[in-house]
Amino acid sequence: MKSVSVRAIVVLVAALAAAGAAAAKNKVTGIQLKDYNDYTAVVVSLDEPSKFSVKDLKGSDLAIVVEDCKTGGKSYKTGPKGVVTEAYAKDKDGDAWVVLKLTDRASRYSGKSTKSPARVVLKILKKPSKEPAGETGETKRTTKTGEGSGWEGVTLKDRGELNMPGVAAGCAVDLDTNFAIESDEMTPDKTPNVIDTIFIDPGHGGKYTGAAGPSNIIEKDVNLGISLRLARMLRDDLGVRVALSRVDDRMVLMKDRTRVANEIKADLFIDLHNNGVLNSKVRGTETFFLSDAKADWSRAMDYAENEEFIIENPDLVEGKTGLNLILAALAQNEFLQESSELAHYVQENLVHDMGTKDRGVKQAPFYVLVYANMPSVLLECEFLTNPAGEKLLVEPDSQEIIARSIYNAIKAYKEDFEEKMGTR
Numbered sequence: 444m445k446s447v448s449v450r451a452i453v454v455l456v457a458a459l460a461a462a463g464a465a466a467a468k469n470k471v472t473g474i475q476l477k478d479y480n481d482y483t484a485v486v487v488s489l490d491e492p493s494k495f496s497v498k499d500l501k502g503s504d505l506a507i508v509v510e511d512c513k514t515g516g517k518s519y520k521t522g523p524k525g526v527v528t529e530a531y532a533k534d535k536d537g538d539a540w541v542v543l544k545l546t547d548r549a550s551r552y553s554g555k556s557t558k559s560p561a562r563v564v565l566k567i568l569k570k571p572s573k574e575p576a577g578e579t580g581e582t583k584r585t586t587k588t589g590e591g592s593g594w595e596g597v598t599l600k601d602r603g604e605l606n607m608p609g610v611a612a613g614c615a616v617d618l619d620t621n622f623a624i625e626s627d628e629m630t631p632d633k634t635p636n637v638i639d640t641i642f643i644d645p646g647h648g649g650k651y652t653g654a655a656g657p658s659n660i661i662e663k664d665v666n667l668g669i670s671l672r673l674a675r676m677l678r679d680d681l682g683v684r685v686a687l688s689r690v691d692d693r694m695v696l697m698k699d700r701t702r703v704a705n706e707i708k709a710d711l712f713i714d715l716h717n718n719g720v721l722n723s724k725v726r727g728t729e730t731f732f733l734s735d736a737k738a739d740w741s742r743a744m745d746y747a748e749n750e751e752f753i754i755e756n757p758d759l760v761e762g763k764t765g766l767n768l769i770l771a772a773l774a775q776n777e778f779l780q781e782s783s784e785l786a787h788y789v790q791e792n793l794v795h796d797m798g799t800k801d802r803g804v805k806q807a808p809f810y811v812l813v814y815a816n817m818p819s820v821l822l823e824c825e826f827l828t829n830p831a832g833e834k835l836l837v838e839p840d841s842q843e844i845i846a847r848s849i850y851n852a853i854k855a856y857k858e859d860f861e862e863k864m865g866t867r
């Protein structure tokens with residue numbers, strides 16, 4: 444008797460599940476447009492996470508197709524905002540379509556779905572305003588399906604049309620993907636003791652150029668070129684989530700760099716730089732992690748990589764308040780051992796793969812690292828102020844080698860760490 448009723452319940456549950464699948468119980472609960480300098484974001488809120496794809500409609504219009512989902516009879520019509528003149532939801536073939544009517548300033552896009560909160564976010568980049576409209580005839584678009592937990596880049600425009608202001612000639616980057624800095628668009632990492640989210644900080648940007656080489660190649664561009672390559676490798680080859688503090692030539696406040704890394708609960712913070720000194724003969728590679736020595740902090744002002752932080756936060760770094768803040772931050776820093784290990788992996792790989800002079804792993808008082816709630820390293824790949832160093836750093840092939848070298852170091856560190864934690 445008992446077994447019969449259990450069986451009946453099981454059958455009933457199965458029937459309900461089947462009915463649920465057919466009836467698409469997932470629902471769109473809202474559409475929001477957010478406009479930023481370089482892109483407009485479309486945020487589709489859902490009851491549950493879902494797979495999605497992006498379809499080309501007539502003209503340059505798009506539709507976000509959320510699988511097995513309903514609108515519940517509401518269109519959530521909104522706009523205009525940014526490059527979106529109108530956005531609304533409709534039901535079609537068991538899926539929910541969010542139709543986007545776009546202006547001719549709409550360019551490449553990238554989309555992803557997040558689990559908590561359940562959302563699909565599509566970022567639509569803007570063309571620079573000086574680019575004449577109407578050349579969209581050559582536009583080639585490809586679409587990909589976004590996976591449930593994915594971080595999916597979708598290329599809308601040919602790579603050649605990519606506008607990278609401020610990137611020096613020869614300092615080419617393969618930017619066939621986009622990465623967001625907005626932490627609210629990225630679900631925090633939820634798997635403990637697994638390195639699955641990595642934050643890359645390409646040093647400097649915008650009015651802060653960093654070091655400059657004898658032929659005037661500037662550090663911020665080289666840092667970005669290597670960082671974007673590294674980001675692509677980590678995402679495509681290691682399968683981890685990657686976020687960057689910038690994907691173009693812009694100024695990012697020093698405090699925002701670690702703030703975002705902390706908010707998305709990144710597992711590693713990679714601060715990528717290249718070196719500069721007055722003596723152009725100096726060459727070599729060095730990797731830093733945060734110093735916990737009081738004596739080092741008394742010389743914090745001497746480090747070029749601290750300049751931006753000092754300009755942005757004079758009140759924090761001057762006088763007693765500043766020192767107290769730093770000491771307090773250091774007392775809380777529980778990541779020095781892991782940072783040191785990661786630094787050694789990176790340093791050994793770079794010296795080996797680049798064939799550069801080994802200037803060693805060092806501890807230094809870098810303000811940017813103080814606020815990182817995760818193991819963090821600051822890399823100085825090579826001296827840009829040395830003519831041969833500059834020549835090497837500007838080469839796309841060299842940038843690829845450097846990025847691959849750092850990639851391999853991160854991969855080895857991740858494997859070791861997860862082995863140790865028993866999560867591998």
Ligand SMILES: [Zn+2]
Binds near residue numbers: 646653716717748
């Ligand atoms: Zn730098």
